[in-house]
Amino acid sequence: MFTLAEENYLKAIYHLEKDSKVGVSTNAIAVKLNTQPSSVTDMVQKLANKKALSYQKYKGSLLTKEGKKIAANVIRKHRLWEVFLVEKLKFQWDEVHEIAEQLEHIKSEELIKRLDVFLDHPDFDPHGDPIPDENGIIKPTEKKLLSELQKDQRGICVGVKESSTQFLQYLDTRNIGIGTTIKVIDKEEFDDSMTIQVGETKLHITDKIANNLYINTH
Amino acid sequence: MFTLAEENYLKAIYHLEKDSKVGVSTNAIAVKLNTQPSSVTDMVQKLANKKALSYQKYKGSLLTKEGKKIAANVIRKHRLWEVFLVEKLKFQWDEVHEIAEQLEHIKSEELIKRLDVFLDHPDFDPHGDPIPDENGIIKPTEKKLLSELQKDQRGICVGVKESSTQFLQYLDTRNIGIGTTIKVIDKEEFDDSMTIQVGETKLHITDKIANNLYINTH
DNA sequence: TTATTAATTTAGATAAGCCTAAAAATAAAA
DNA sequence: TTTTATTTTTAGGCTTATCTAAATTAATAA
Incomplete structure (x- = not known):
């Protein structure tokens, strides 16, 4: 078992390993955890003892398979x-991080299994980041322009290419x-336009729109 | 701000005060918290300093208004x-206590406000216990037989008078x-029978059934 | 009312997770 | 390559929430 601090x-090391x-x-x-380096030394030594990571003095830390799984x-x-x-609770996507920081530490496998079902097995979070599966595997995602998607393909909006007020307003009203x-x-x-589904509503958009929206897909 | 332990x-003292x-x-x-009395002495002294309760050596503790509000x-x-x-997650009513023990400490007023809305302002939990309102007020509840309810009144089933296998099975299948x-x-x-709504379905029951079900109402 | 038992508090320790200050090792610059 | 700067570790402390053991107070029984 791992404590909240552990x-x-x-999680922090998992994110840092990527880069x-x-x-x-x-x-x-x-820096990531807003603590003192000396505190980190203490903790990584403890985590190394628990086989969650490998640590060598002055050489830094790397997660073990086990450590990666827990982080994921x-x-x-x-x-x-x-x-x-x-x-479900209709929060804005930029209001939820702090609350999720607390909820992520609730201990119950069954709870998460059922939450996943309740949410209909989502692939991405509201920021467009992929959700690891029960084994900690993150399916590789591709960031494409909406215009590159095929018929019946789906993905999650993760950003815009052009960010003019006009364009952002266009998106907002839709x-x-x-x-x-x-x-x-x-x-x-013929004209590279497409019909897309957003929530419950269908929408017809021009190629100009489709060429300026970044979409994450599996 | 109060810590998880506090x-x-x-909460424990709130429940104990009732009796x-x-x-x-x-x-x-x-006993309630499964700790040593000496630990309790330490903590109640700390909580007394924080004005959450009044404490006198050898005389025990009583929550202040503030302490009651936090507990509620x-x-x-x-x-x-x-x-x-x-x-929502389809747990059985007897499986949820441990998980709720963790979730109850998540800090966000807004979260609870929205959860309450999402759940459509429930008055009772799955065990039939009343849910305090935002101010910590618990509306006084009455435990009645189902047969005593008026038309259009609603309540939550909290127990049975007769507990024969036959009767329990009757309830279970419905x-x-x-x-x-x-x-x-x-x-x-004419015959003291009634039509009741259980979830989405309507049900016609005899007086015998209605006389053996305990219901909590406001 | 005194002796005994039970409840409570105090004193001193421990583990987790953090800190500051000083020492040691590594990396960068002259 | 030596010096300087940066990074990392060690040492020693602090707080929270526990514990055990001993001391004290209150309650009970003789």
Whole structure:
């Protein structure tokens, strides 16, 4: 069993490993977690004893398979709760992080299993980040322009290419934002326009729109 | 702000106060929380400093208005989460306590406000216990036989008078159990039978059934 | 009313998770 | 390559929430 503090360290290191193949530095962890480097040294030594990571003095830390699994599971819980908060409780996508930081530490496998079912097995959280599966596997995602999607393909909006006020307003009035799931209903070869599904409503959009929306897909 | 441990002490004392108008004994708290009396002494002294309770050496503890409010709020969160777990995630009513013990300490007023709305302002938890309102007020409840309810009145099933296997099976096949909300749709003067609503379905029951079900109402 | 028992408090320790300050090791610059 | 700067670790403390053991107070029984 891992404590709340330990889980937070594992999660931080998991995120930091992505940007570097070498050991994650003690300082980097301290910055990420807003603690002192000396506190980090203490903790990584403890986590090394618990076989959650490998640590060599002055060489940094790297998660073990076990450590990665635990971290991915915490991230899974975090992101599932974020989906719950936005989809069910109608929070804005930028209001949920702090609450999910707490909820991610609730201990019950069964709870998360059922939450996942309740939310209909979402693939992405409201920020467009992928949700690891029960084994901690994150399906590789591709960031594409909406225009590159095929018919019947779906993905989640993760950003815009052009960010003019006009364009953002266009999206706003149509309830498209970060985290919105978009499905391609139909594509028109002739003018590259497409019909998409956003929530319950269908929408016809021009190629200009489709060329300026970034979509995450599996 | 109160820590998780402090909240648990306040909750325990809140429950213990009910059964005694005098100060709650240190030992009673220790038993309830499964700790040593010496630990309790430490904690109640700390909580007395924080004005959450009044404490006199060897005389026990009594919650202040402030302490009661905090305790009631924790209980409110606990019971709302229990409703969520049973109604939305389809847990059994007897599986949810442990998880709710964790969820009750999540800190966010807004979260609970929205959860309450999402659950449609439930009055009782799945065990039939009343849910305090935002101010910590518990509306006084009455335990009646179902047969005593008026037309259009609703309540929650909290127990049975007769507990024969036959009767319990009758209830089971009709999805009536502890925590089930029951609404009286119609009463027939002639034979004292009634039509009730259980979930989505309407049901016609005889006076014998109505005379053996205990219902909590406001 | 005194002796005994039970409840409660105090004193001193421990583990987790953090801190500051000083020492040691590594990396960067001259 | 030596010096300087940066990073990391060690050492020693602090707080929270526990514990055990001993001391004290209150309650009960003789």
